[in-house]
Amino acid sequence: MIRPPLFISSLYNKPTKKLNMSQNMIKNKNPFLSLCIPTRNQPKAVDRLLQSIVNQGGLNNIEVVISDGSDERSTEKIAKSYRRNFSVNYIRRLRSGIDAGIIDLVEASIGQYLWFVGDDETTENSIKTIESCPGVREGAGFIFANTINNKTGCAQVNCETNRFLEHDELLNLAGTGLAFISSNIMRADLAKESIAYARNYEDTDFVNFALTIDVISNSKQLYYLSYPVAIAHPNASEKAKRKVARDGFINNKFFEIFAVTWKNLLEDHSTVFSQKALKHAVRTAFGKAWRGVLVGWADGYDTPSGKRLILLRSYYRNPHAWAAFILFCMPAWVNKLMYISYRQVKRNLKKRVL
Numbered sequence: 001m002i003r004p005p006l007f008i009s010s011l012y013n014k015p016t017k018k019l020n021m022s023q024n025m026i027k028n029k030n031p032f033l034s035l036c037i038p039t040r041n042q043p044k045a046v047d048r049l050l051q052s053i054v055n056q057g058g059l060n061n062i063e064v065v066i067s068d069g070s071d072e073r074s075t076e077k078i079a080k081s082y083r084r085n086f087s088v089n090y091i092r093r094l095r096s097g098i099d100a101g102i103i104d105l106v107e108a109s110i111g112q113y114l115w116f117v118g119d120d121e122t123t124e125n126s127i128k129t130i131e132s133c134p135g136v137r138e139g140a141g142f143i144f145a146n147t148i149n150n151k152t153g154c155a156q157v158n159c160e161t162n163r164f165l166e167h168d169e170l171l172n173l174a175g176t177g178l179a180f181i182s183s184n185i186m187r188a189d190l191a192k193e194s195i196a197y198a199r200n201y202e203d204t205d206f207v208n209f210a211l212t213i214d215v216i217s218n219s220k221q222l223y224y225l226s227y228p229v230a231i232a233h234p235n236a237s238e239k240a241k242r243k244v245a246r247d248g249f250i251n252n253k254f255f256e257i258f259a260v261t262w263k264n265l266l267e268d269h270s271t272v273f274s275q276k277a278l279k280h281a282v283r284t285a286f287g288k289a290w291r292g293v294l295v296g297w298a299d300g301y302d303t304p305s306g307k308r309l310i311l312l313r314s315y316y317r318n319p320h321a322w323a324a325f326i327l328f329c330m331p332a333w334v335n336k337l338m339y340i341s342y343r344q345v346k347r348n349l350k351k352r353v354l
Contacts, residue, residue, distance in 0.1 A: 031063040031087065032131060034111030034188065038067045038101030038181075039119035043074035045233075050078070052122035054085045062127060063087040063111055067104040069096035099207040106188075106195050106211070113143075114188050116181045116208065117230060121147070126229040130185060133162065133225050140164070141219025142212075143185040144174050148228035155228055156183060165222045168277040173224060176258050176285045178216075179209045182230040186215045194218065205253065206261050213265050217272040254296070255307050259289035260314050286315055290324040297332055298339035304328040 035053065039046050046066070053064065064086055068075045071094070079090045091104050106114065113136065117123065130136060135143045144165075147156045156177050165173065177183060194214035201210040216222065262285045266278050273281075290311065296302025308328050315321035327335060 031111040032061040032113065033063075033127065034105075034109035034114050035062060035064045036067075036102075036105035036109055036114055036116045037064065037119055038069075038098055038105060038116070039075060040069040040096070040101075041071060041075075042119045043070070043078050045119045046075050047078045049117065049119060049122055050082045052124065053127070054082065056123065056125060056127050058128055059086040061131070063089060063109070065089045065091070065105050065109045067091045067093060067096070067101035067108075069093050069101060097203070098205055099202045102207045102211065103195060103199065103202070106191050109188060111188055113185055114191050115145075115185045115229075118181050118232070120233045121182045121230040122150075122233070123230055125227075129225070129227050129229060133223065135164070135221070135223025135225065138164075138221060138223075139187070140221040140223040141187045141190050142170075142216045143223045143225055144170060144178070145183050145185055145225040145229040146227060147180065147182050147230045147232055149232050151233075156180065157224075157226075159224070160226050161224075162226050163224055165224050167216065167222065167272050168274050170216065170222050170224070171273055171277050171281050175281055176262060176288065178212050179258070179262075180232075181208055182232065184208070184212050185225075185229075186212070187219075190215045190218055201261070204261065206257060206265075209257075209261070210265060213269055217269045254302070255289050255293045256310065258292075259286045260310060263314060283318065283320070286318060287320060290320070290328075294324075294327060294335055295339060298336040 037046065037049065050064065053059070053062075064079075064082070066075070066079050066088065068079070068091065070076075070092075073092075076090060076092060079088055082088055089108055091108055093100055093104060096104075102116070105116070113130070115130065130143070130145070133143065144157075146159075148154070149156075157173060159173065170178075174183070191211065194211050197214045198207045198211035201207050263282050266273065266281060270278060293302050293304055293307060297304060308325060311321055311324060311328070
């Protein structure tokens, strides 16, 4: 069984403990779709998401499975109040991380297809769209569903054509978007087979991504669904900034997740994708990751501390790594000044276009 490199595991220190786990199930016998929602201390967001599901109608053929790691029971009360609308399987796991939540959801769900939905999303006409899409009718193992950002109005993938895909096509189309939980719809039987591989990445916040890549690798048919099945309400960067402002503690693992573990996941499944597609995916993800660190550093909610060595260790053959290393070695105020200048130039160019 493939395990991530030891230095990957050492990047994380977030043990998951099964302190308490209780289930109270009311299920459909054979639902078509299991909407799997991992959450922790977000009762209002969960309520908004569940209400958006109710608003769609046609709920007789679904189940909602919630894995809750909250400190208190507000989410539990909200979840159970929706049992008058659809089948709800609520799992309470105190103080658990996202990895334990994903594993619980896969193991507890009984739908033919699983759709992982972030607790900060909402849905609109999604269930009927998924149920009627050709990918489901043909039994595709994995469906990559487009999503839209509620703040920018931008779709995750700017492609309007629903279609079946080859493995390389999906990797080129979605890239690290495959890590976005609400875009992942997969056949339950494949997910349950792949959970053993995904467990190798437990306690890294990467079980969902590992599960997705393994399911894709084992799928004979892949499908792209262009209709935005989820509306994202992103707030991660704002939360990070508030946390840093409050206690001065910076803990942003974006670089490790998208530059390092992504590379190792793809190498684990290198027999499925062509070398050209793999190199392109790794290079693109790495570029986004180190530029993200620089932006976070300039904005005060990230730091390259400890990441310079990781960068060179993983990407020393990539010329971009040495350019990034030089920038990472400059003082923070220099990078901040360059970032401010870059944003100003971008604004001026935008005004000219308008």
